[in-house]
Amino acid sequence: MSNSNFIDYVKIFCRSGNGGGGSTHFHREKFVPKGGPDGGDGGRGGHVILRGSKDYWTLLHLKYERHVFAEHGGHGGRSRSFGKDGEDKTITVPLGTIAHDANTNELLGEIIEDGQEIILLKGGRGGLGNWHFRTSTNQTPRYSQPGEPMEERDIILELKVLADVGLVGFPNAGKSTLLSVVSAANPKIADYPFTPLVPNLGIVPYRNGQSFCMADIPGIIEGASEGKGLGLRFLRHIERNSILLFMVPADSKNDIEKEYEILLGELEKYNPELLYKKRILAISKTDILNKDIIPELEKTLPKDIPHIFFSSVSQYNISELKDLLWNIINEM
Numbered sequence: 001m002s003n004s005n006f007i008d009y010v011k012i013f014c015r016s017g018n019g020g021g022g023s024t025h026f027h028r029e030k031f032v033p034k035g036g037p038d039g040g041d042g043g044r045g046g047h048v049i050l051r052g053s054k055d056y057w058t059l060l061h062l063k064y065e066r067h068v069f070a071e072h073g074g075h076g077g078r079s080r081s082f083g084k085d086g087e088d089k090t091i092t093v094p095l096g097t098i099a100h101d102a103n104t105n106e107l108l109g110e111i112i113e114d115g116q117e118i119i120l121l122k123g124g125r126g127g128l129g130n131w132h133f134r135t136s137t138n139q140t141p142r143y144s145q146p147g148e149p150m151e152e153r154d155i156i157l158e159l160k161v162l163a164d165v166g167l168v169g170f171p172n173a174g175k176s177t178l179l180s181v182v183s184a185a186n187p188k189i190a191d192y193p194f195t196p197l198v199p200n201l202g203i204v205p206y207r208n209g210q211s212f213c214m215a216d217i218p219g220i221i222e223g224a225s226e227g228k229g230l231g232l233r234f235l236r237h238i239e240r241n242s243i244l245l246f247m248v249p250a251d252s253k254n255d256i257e258k259e260y261e262i263l264l265g266e267l268e269k270y271n272p273e274l275l276y277k278k279r280i281l282a283i284s285k286t287d288i289l290n291k292d293i294i295p296e297l298e299k300t301l302p303k304d305i306p307h308i309f310f311s312s313v314s315q316y317n318i319s320e321l322k323d324l325l326w327n328i329i330n331e332m
Contacts, residue, residue, distance in 0.1 A: 006199070007059045008159035008237075011102055013067050017045025017086035019124030019147025020073035022132075026140065027079070036139060038080050039130040042147045045123030046070030046086035050157075052111035056094035057201065059159055070121070073147055076129045086123055096162040096240050102154035112162070120155060124148030161199045163215035164329050166241030168263055173247040174284035176200065177312040179216045182322065199237050206326055215241060235270045243278045243328055249285045250309075256283060257300055278328055279305045282321065287311035 020042025027035025048070050068091060074083030099108040099120060109118035127145030134141055167175040183202025200216040217237050238244065244267075248259045260281055267274040281301060286294070286309040294309055301307050308324055310317035 006057075007063050008161075008199075010059045010062045010066075010157050012062060012065065012091075012155055012157065013152070014048045014089075014091075014121055014155050015067075015069045015152040016048050016121035016150045017070040017072040017123040018150045019043070019045045019126040020075045020083035020086075021146045022127035022129040022144035023076035023078065023081075024130045024142055024144045025078040037130040037134050037141055038078055039144050040076030040078070040081040041083065041129050041132075042076045042126030042145075043073035043083035043085040044126050045073045045147065045150055046088045047119050047123045048121040049088055049090045050097070050099055050109060050111060050118045050120050051090050051092050052095050052097070052114055052116040053092050054095060054114040056092060058094065059097070059157055062091065062093075062157065070123055070150075072150070073123065073126050075147075076126070076144070080129065080131050083126055085126075088123070090117075091120075091157075093157060094159060096160045098158045098160060100156045100158065102156045108155065121151040121153065124150055160240040161201065161215050161217075161237040162213070162240045163201060164212040164241070165204075165214045165243045165245050165325055166238050167214065167216045167247055168238060168244050168267070169247035169249075169284075170259065170263070173249050174312055175216045175247055178247070178284065178310075179214055181312045181315070181318065183214060204322065204325075206322060210326075212326065212329055235267075238267065238274060239271060241277070243280065243325065244274070245325070246279060246281050247284050248281065250283055250289050251285055255300065256281075256297065257302055260302060280324065280328070281305050281307040283307065283309045285311060285313075286316060287314040 022042050023039030025037070025039040027038045029035065048068055068089050070089040071086035073086045076083045093111055095112055095114065098110045099118070100106065101108060108120055111118065125148045127147045130141045130144045133143065167178065169175050179200055179202045182204045199218065202214050203211050204214050205211050215237065246260055246263055248256045252259050306324065308317055308321055310321050312318070
């Protein structure tokens, strides 16, 4: 994902269509100068619909389409002819997109499946023609219903990346390097904080043609839940990952357990529900360690989650890491 192409937040103004008005008309022919009412119904106004597509991974296509208007319904005609329904306006979004009312913050819906549709704004119903209002005492009703009015509102679309595995760690923990090694993704990698400024997705191939999706979330720092660093901008992407792979480099300035606890604390402050997700502790860059030290380090690690030592550079334990992730994904 290039920095300029990944857009995960847009605000758009949406408006559905007015319903068409019913017709007030009376049947007229050459030898029927005073026929009865035959006004038709108005058509429905167009809906504004949100549709999910697995072929999209960003909201970039909506960045400059800030106004979305559905078509108005047509008016009813004579001979009980119905007005044309207004054309719906469909907004195609990637899976993991959430829609909120920009003014009330009301959750309007979320897209998690390919082809899933949500009606954001309903078009107005068409009005009834005067044909519907004839009675035994009023056989020439000179009125019909107007169409229902449109709906309009400002809507925020927010993308939360969907992935089987989310990589969580401080800057320079080796997340981008791991993703580039185990998948065909090509994230930007450099030795300075916040090198990736957008989440990167990669498909990790496994045995027998199987695969799973991994997401590299830009680095967290202490205080991210309060808006420091990249702050809340990317923490929301972690919410949609099935497994959280906490990555702590072997050359960390803090001890491994302390750094893991800091990361866990930031997630808890942001959303306590994240603590219920499956977690794995992965110690990266172990190629710089003496193999004899690893058993001693293992004694200091948290006992409540599985852990693994690996190196993306030397490929040490990469296959074992994929096995561990795959087994947990299938258990879930």
